[in-house]
Amino acid sequence: MKTAFVKKASVISVDESPKPTLNSGDILVQMHACGICGSDLEKVFGQYGQPSMRLGHEPAGIVLDVGDDVSEFKKGDRVFTHHHVSCYDCHLCNHGNETMCKKYSETNLSPCGLSEEYVVPAWNVSHGGVLKISDSLSFEEAAMIEPLACCIRSWKKYSYQEGDSAAIFGVGPTGMMHVMLAHVKKFSKIFCFDVNDFRLNFAKKFNITESINSMDENRKQKIFENTDGLGVDVAIIATSSLKALDDAIDVVRKGGTVMMFGVPSKGAMIDLDMSKIYSKEITLVTSYAASETDTKDALDLIESSKIDVKKLITHTYPINDTQKAFEHAKSGDNAMKIIITK
Numbered sequence: 001m002k003t004a005f006v007k008k009a010s011v012i013s014v015d016e017s018p019k020p021t022l023n024s025g026d027i028l029v030q031m032h033a034c035g036i037c038g039s040d041l042e043k044v045f046g047q048y049g050q051p052s053m054r055l056g057h058e059p060a061g062i063v064l065d066v067g068d069d070v071s072e073f074k075k076g077d078r079v080f081t082h083h084h085v086s087c088y089d090c091h092l093c094n095h096g097n098e099t100m101c102k103k104y105s106e107t108n109l110s111p112c113g114l115s116e117e118y119v120v121p122a123w124n125v126s127h128g129g130v131l132k133i134s135d136s137l138s139f140e141e142a143a144m145i146e147p148l149a150c151c152i153r154s155w156k157k158y159s160y161q162e163g164d165s166a167a168i169f170g171v172g173p174t175g176m177m178h179v180m181l182a183h184v185k186k187f188s189k190i191f192c193f194d195v196n197d198f199r200l201n202f203a204k205k206f207n208i209t210e211s212i213n214s215m216d217e218n219r220k221q222k223i224f225e226n227t228d229g230l231g232v233d234v235a236i237i238a239t240s241s242l243k244a245l246d247d248a249i250d251v252v253r254k255g256g257t258v259m260m261f262g263v264p265s266k267g268a269m270i271d272l273d274m275s276k277i278y279s280k281e282i283t284l285v286t287s288y289a290a291s292e293t294d295t296k297d298a299l300d301l302i303e304s305s306k307i308d309v310k311k312l313i314t315h316t317y318p319i320n321d322t323q324k325a326f327e328h329a330k331s332g333d334n335a336m337k338i339i340i341t342k
């Protein structure tokens with residue numbers, strides 16, 4: 001079977017790898033679709049690039065085989081599989097910080113999601129890390145469950161009300177999911193920032209208030225003009241660019257929240273005027289990955305058609321073209337979500 005590996009910085013190889021062995025409680029899945037995430041790009045092109053890093057954590061596919069003691073799943077089931085699953089029993093889990101749990105980072109798919117076949121470990125199988133999907137849901141849509149779950153998790157970390165306003169910095173695939181969630185939450189105003197014209201225009205099709213180029217000199221003014229001089233209730237940073245944080249602090253209203261959602265590069269530093277953050281009483285929140293609850297919530301929103309993730313999938317590539325797909329995702333050229341298929 002073929003598996004994608006990080007060969008060296010910026011280079012992916014798709015090589016034959018040994019078929020994984022199935023232990024008691026494990027299940028073997030044939031990957032049908034797996035999205036490319038910003039964190040995958042960071043592993044290949046960023047500071048983390050090194051051999052043996054696992055690529056692909058958003059896979060969905062068909063169960064090929066199950067180990068002894070697996071009764072909940074059988075051959076032929078269509079599933080989404082979560083790569084990390086927490087213990088739900090430690091101090092961190094008990095305080096709602098499931099994605100910080102030691103077990104969470106220890107569990108993983110083997111060899112990885114970007115592989116023709118992969119094993120889901122017994123722990124994940126028995127702790128809610130495998131979700132059956134309905135026949136009407138495509139595997140490509142199911143591959144959107146994980147990124148949507150990450151977005152949903154971040155929305156649980158601050159309070160908001162119907163009619164509130166949001167500014168979303170970076171309208172790539174997850175930024176657009178935040179736009180869709182803002183609609184679900186009945187936000188009245190949604191402002192989208194990006195430097196990529198394709199994405200700014202793409203966002204306009206989603207009933208937003210305004211698409212604003214992040215280089216536009218009047219970008220902050222546009223928000224204040226549109227919010228009675230108040231600023232937005234929530235500013236969501238869905239890009240790794242920390243320049244957006246500066247703008248977010250300026251355009252969020254007094255007492256508002258800035259959500260740091262995008263993955264910053266390792267060692268990324270920024271100068272912040274802390275007096276501004278203090279005197280505006282801004283809450284800075286971060287959100288890392290997603291728990292099983294968030295994943296189930298994401299599946300519900302997709303299955304109930306409250307969020308149509310299909311709209312965000314612009315390209316698919318077969319696993320043999322993983323390098324090409326990653327370069328495309330990195331450039332963002334006329335692209336939103338790019339998915340690797342069987």
Ligand SMILES: [Zn+2]
Nearest residue numbers: 037039146147
């Ligand atoms: Zn991801």
Ligand SMILES: [Zn+2]
Nearest residue numbers: 087090093101
């Ligand atoms: Zn735990």
